[in-house]
Amino acid sequence: MTLTTENNAKKIGILIEFENGKIKKAEYGVITAAREAGHELYALVTETEEIDCRESLQIYGIEKIVMLSSKPEHLKQNPVRQAKAIIMAMNHFGIHTLCGLTSPWGKDLLPRIAAALDAPLVIDCLHVNFADNIAQKPQYSGKTVADIKVRGTYYIFGIRPNVTEAVEAPCRAEIIHFETNVDSKRFKVKDVKPGASRGVNLSEADIIISGGRAMRNTENYKILYDCAEVLNAAVGASRVAVDAGWVPHAMQVGQTGATVNPKLYIACGISGSVQHFAGMKTAGIIVAVNTDPDANMMRNCDYGITGDLFEIVPIFTRQLKEVPELNQL
Amino acid sequence: MKIYVCIKHVPDSAVQITLMAKNQIDESVTFLMNPYDEHAVEEAVRLKERIADCEVVAVTLGKEGALSTLQSALAMGADRGVFIKTDDPPDAILTAKLLATAISQDGLPDIIFTGKESIDSQGMQTAFRIGAALDIPVAVNVAALSLDWDSNQVSNQNRVLAECEKSGGDRDVIEMHLPCVIGAGKSLNLPRYPTLPQIMKARKKKIKQIDPDSLGIEKPLASMEILKLQVTTYKRKNRILEGSPEQAVSRLIKCLHEEEKVF
Ligand SMILES: Cc1cc2nc3c(=O)[nH]c(=O)nc-3n(C[C@H](O)[C@H](O)[C@H](O)COP(=O)(O)OP(=O)(O)OC[C@H]3O[C@@H](n4cnc5c(N)ncnc54)[C@H](O)[C@@H]3O)c2cc1C
Ligand SMILES: Nc1ncnc2c1ncn2[C@@H]1O[C@H](COP(=O)(O)O)[C@@H](O)[C@H]1O
Numbered sequence: 001m002t003l004t005t006e007n008n009a010k011k012i013g014i015l016i017e018f019e020n021g022k023i024k025k026a027e028y029g030v031i032t033a034a035r036e037a038g039h040e041l042y043a044l045v046t047e048t049e050e051i052d053c054r055e056s057l058q059i060y061g062i063e064k065i066v067m068l069s070s071k072p073e074h075l076k077q078n079p080v081r082q083a084k085a086i087i088m089a090m091n092h093f094g095i096h097t098l099c100g101l102t103s104p105w106g107k108d109l110l111p112r113i114a115a116a117l118d119a120p121l122v123i124d125c126l127h128v129n130f131a132d133n134i135a136q137k138p139q140y141s142g143k144t145v146a147d148i149k150v151r152g153t154y155y156i157f158g159i160r161p162n163v164t165e166a167v168e169a170p171c172r173a174e175i176i177h178f179e180t181n182v183d184s185k186r187f188k189v190k191d192v193k194p195g196a197s198r199g200v201n202l203s204e205a206d207i208i209i210s211g212g213r214a215m216r217n218t219e220n221y222k223i224l225y226d227c228a229e230v231l232n233a234a235v236g237a238s239r240v241a242v243d244a245g246w247v248p249h250a251m252q253v254g255q256t257g258a259t260v261n262p263k264l265y266i267a268c269g270i271s272g273s274v275q276h277f278a279g280m281k282t283a284g285i286i287v288a289v290n291t292d293p294d295a296n297m298m299r300n301c302d303y304g305i306t307g308d309l310f311e312i313v314p315i316f317t318r319q320l321k322e323v324p325e326l327n328q329l
Numbered sequence: 330m331k332i333y334v335c336i337k338h339v340p341d342s343a344v345q346i347t348l349m350a351k352n353q354i355d356e357s358v359t360f361l362m363n364p365y366d367e368h369a370v371e372e373a374v375r376l377k378e379r380i381a382d383c384e385v386v387a388v389t390l391g392k393e394g395a396l397s398t399l400q401s402a403l404a405m406g407a408d409r410g411v412f413i414k415t416d417d418p419p420d421a422i423l424t425a426k427l428l429a430t431a432i433s434q435d436g437l438p439d440i441i442f443t444g445k446e447s448i449d450s451q452g453m454q455t456a457f458r459i460g461a462a463l464d465i466p467v468a469v470n471v472a473a474l475s476l477d478w479d480s481n482q483v484s485n486q487n488r489v490l491a492e493c494e495k496s497g498g499d500r501d502v503i504e505m506h507l508p509c510v511i512g513a514g515k516s517l518n519l520p521r522y523p524t525l526p527q528i529m530k531a532r533k534k535k536i537k538q539i540d541p542d543s544l545g546i547e548k549p550l551a552s553m554e555i556l557k558l559q560v561t562t563y564k565r566k567n568r569i570l571e572g573s574p575e576q577a578v579s580r581l582i583k584c585l586h587e588e589e590k591v592f
Contacts, residue, residue, distance in 0.1 A: 077501070080466070104496045108469065111454040115461035120422065120553045123453045134556065139451050140354070143346040144558045152551030186506040187466040190490070195498025203496075207591065231592070249472075249516050250498030255342050255448060256364060256515045264591045274343050281563055285589050287581065293569065302566040303584055305577045315578045323582065325592050 010039040012130065013090055015100035015109065016057070018047050019201070023056050026101055026204045028166030030159045031060045034099050035169060037130035042066055042095055043173075046075045046082045054173050061169035066093065070180045077192070079105075080184035083112035088180050090154070097130065102158040103203060110158045119154035124259070126282075128157050141255045141278030161204040162261045195250055202234050202251065202258040207266075208280075210236035210253055214269020214291075214309055218246045223310070224268065227317040230326055236260070238270045254279035268309040272297030289313065330383040330478060332373045333432045334442040335459070336366040336402050338395035339449040352555045362398045365444025367405075367520035369513040372474060373442050374406035374521075380478055384408050388432060390424055392416055396536070403531035404523035410536040411435055413544075420553040421450070423546070425458030430544045433463060435537070438508050440489070445470045445512040456512035466505040469512030470494045 012034045017024045034041060042064045043057050057065055068075060068085045075081050086109075090098065098113065100106040102124045114121035122128075122135035126145065129135070133150045135157055202208060209231065211224050224235050236253040237246070253260055255278035265283035270276060272288070272295055280286070288301035289309045298304045305312055320326055340346065344358040362370075370387065377383040387402035389395045390413040399410040413431055418424065432438055441463075443456040460467035473492040487507045492500040494514050523531070568584070570577040585591050 104470075104494075107453055108493075108495075111457040112467070114454060115425075115457040115467075118422070118461070118549060118551055120420075120551045121452075121454050122553065124451065137451070138561070139558070140340065140346045140449055141342055141451075143561060144348075144354070145561050146352075146555050146559075147557040149554045149556050150552070151554070154551075184466075186509075187468075188504045189501055190504050191502040192495075193492065193500040193502060195495075195500065201496040248498045250494070250496075264585065264589075278342065281561070285585070285591060286565060287585075298569070299567065300563075300565055302568065302589075303581055304567070304569045305574075305581060306569060307574055307577065311574050312578060315574055316581070319575075319578050319582055323586060323592065325586070 010037070010097065011042055011093060011095045012037065012039050013042045013044050013086075013093075013095040013098045014062070015086070015098070015106065016043045016045045016053065017101055017103060017105055023053055024101065024103070024204065026161035028060050029162060029164040030099055030101055031057075031062060032167050033128065033159055033164040034130070035061045039097075039130065040064070042093060044068060044086055044089060046085065054175060058173035059168050059170050060166065061171055062173050063171055065173050065175045067175060067177050068180065069177070070182045072181070073183045075182075078184055078187075078189050079108045079112055080187045081182045082109055083116060084182035085180040086113055087116055088182070089178050092178065096153065097155045097157075099128070099157045099159055102160050103201070106158050110156055114156045117154045118152075119156050120150035120152045121156040121158070122148050122150060123158035124160050125157050126160055126163050128159065138282075141275070142259070142281050143278070160261055162206070162263075195248065202236055202253065202260050205234035205260065205262050207231050207233035207264045208236045208253070208260055208262045209233050209266040209268065210238065210270060211241060211268045211309070212238035212270035213240040215241055215246060220310070221247060223313045223317070227313055227320070230317055230320045238276050267297050267301070268313060270297055271295045272300060330376070330380050330439045330480065331436050332376060332383065332385045332440045332442065333438045334366070334369050334373045334385060334387050334402065334407060335428055335455070336370065336387055336389050336398055337363040337444070337447045337449075338389060338391045338398040339363045339447055342448055346560060348558055348560060351557050354558065360394055360398070362401050363444050363447045365446060365513050365515065368515060368517045369442035369444050369511070370402045370405045370407060371518045371520040372511070372513060373440070375518065376440075376476065377406065382480065386411060386435065388428060389413070390415065390427055390541070391418055399536060400531055401523070403534045404528045405521060406527075409534050412536050412538045413541055414538055415541050421452040421454050421458060422549050422551055422553065425455050426462055426546050426549065427541050427544055428455070429459045429462035430546055431539055434544070439487070440507065441510045443510060443512050445514050456510050460510040463508070465508045465510060467510040467512070468493050468503045468505060470514040471511050472500060472514050472516035474511060474517065
């Protein structure tokens with residue numbers, strides 16, 4: 001009896017992340033995963049300009065939206081202040097479980113909060129059992145999955161993008177404004193230098209087409225970009241292509257690059273090293289295009305085409321343009 | 330200036346992982362320095378080469394075998410080592426407390442370097458926990474670092490600018506007061522390969538061995554315990570599409586469209 005009451009009173013806080021003024025699509029999967037626990041969901045929003053998030057959040061079952069702000073030092077883009085404000089909100093609303101996306105933002109913010117609270121933290125969760133506080137996450141470059149039991153007063157989880165399909169559960173959300181006055185005296189964000197990579201963030205992309213050593217230079221990546229445009233995909237690369245300077249490091253998939261979890265991963269002229277697989281082995285479908293039928297990528301793909309990518313990819317792009325479903329986009 | 334670098338002894342990324350017990354891997358494989366920590370050591374040694382009167386101390390917590398990773402750091406140019414030796418390495422919460430305590434008992438750090446992530450546990454948190462334990466600022470995934478160092482100043486008047494890599498290659502330029510924690514990313518530098526004489530010389534450098542119990546840390550209330558490990562297997566269909574390039578591609582599109590419904 002006591003147990004049930006306790007469980008019912010549990011609240012889960014969810015960090016809401018925006019991109020180009022909109023809530024990130026992968027965020028709805030995080031909300032759906034958290035909702036399965038049956039607890040009250042609090043959305044924590046640090047970008048107060050994004051006022052229009054109520055409609056989208058209540059569709060997915062968020063009941064409380066906490067809009068955080070701080071004066072005189074604002075929260076925007078400063079993870080130290082954001083972490084402090086979120087901790088204040090967690091304590092104020094009695095939130096002991098916090099979830100966010102395992103995105104670059106989440107990877108910076110969640111551990112700051114966990115460290116300050118001396119709380120356990122599991123990042124990159126494939127699944128979280130909120131009742132028992134057991135999280136599943138990849139370790140050893142994705143060669144194993146660990147079940148991790150966390151104990152403490154707070155529980156913090158970073159959820160890997162796209163592991164849970166978003167499901168709607170409409171309700172009415174209440175908006176609460178929560179003002180703080182946090183500062184960050186010894187940590188200042190001076191500037192943001194825009195990156196060299198175009199298009200979508202790899203770690204949250206639904207479809208990725210990547211090129212490796214076989215691409216030979218920067219210009220040749222155009223054929224991948226042309227294909228990506230039709231597929232609404234992001235373009236990735238192997239480390240060889242990054243080290244050769246053909247593409248920026250932000251495009252690298254693998255153990256020392258991005259970990260991705262797309263529905264479809266198309267590897268063009270990539271041999272399939274252990275380190276490359278470490279970044280993309282959880283992809284839904286893997287397609288390989290390679291001149292060598294014995295390449296590791298060809299042996300470990302769902303669909304393979306033996307051939308020259310410079311011939312195959314343009315044909316693929318041309319034929320995709322004839323698929324009606326893709327042209328409605 | 331005093332620089333500490335935290336380095337972890339981890340299985341080589343290329344080895345196959347097999348299990349010994351339900352929550353333990355078979356450790357009879359090659360172990361190396363965590364790749365991000367190589368960038369951390371490299372950056373520390375480069376600072377030392379520029380700054381007069383600078384000491385670089387490599388710190389590791391691990392089993393007996395971690396000594397070889399400590400020696401690699403010494404061969405790369407660290408001056409001495411601190412080895413917190415344990416047969417039972419704890420979770421990241423306690424590890425960070427032990428590292429932070431060992432460092433502050435050893436000296437007054439101006440910069441503590443770590444890697445942004447260890448490739449075995451992939452915890453992505455130790456840098457932040459060390460920062461919290463010592464109450465100093467932290468930046469991770471650092472791709473470029475510049476230091477304004479004036480040894481006549483008190484340490485916290487000195488600052489660093491750290492460029493932290495974010496999504497799409499964007500970089501946040503962070504200014505932090507010293508002392509601070511820097512989590513090295515892959516773009517920070519190109520780690521050196523020590524020469525044979527450097528490796529030989531490193532054997533003479535001092536390593537202080539510490540028993541974790543001697544650091545006087547109470548077991549934290551919060552913990553993360555690995556209940557179970559599973560080796561991942563992803564079953565792939567492995568269908569090679571035959572025919573001319575046109576035919577193979579059209580079969581592929583048919584599969585993706587009709588069977589897999591990705592579009
Ligand atoms: C610590 C460490 C970390 C690493 N981290 C990463 C990482 O994060 N990501 C990563 O990718 N690598 C990483 N690597 C490197 C990795 O080991 C491989 O060297 C790298 O992945 C190989 O890249 P590749 O497949 O593009 O090149 P290759 O292995 O050279 O493969 C090229 C492939 O292209 C095929 N090919 C050639 N011409 C054509 C053509 N015209 N059309 C079609 N196919 C063609 C060839 O048959 C071959 O299979 C890491 C290595 C180490 C040691
Ligand atoms: N046992 C350890 N000994 C020394 N440094 C460590 C240890 N564990 C983690 N670190 C440091 O913390 C960084 C991040 O580790 P993690 O939080 O496990 O991803 C690593 O790159 C190391 O620099």
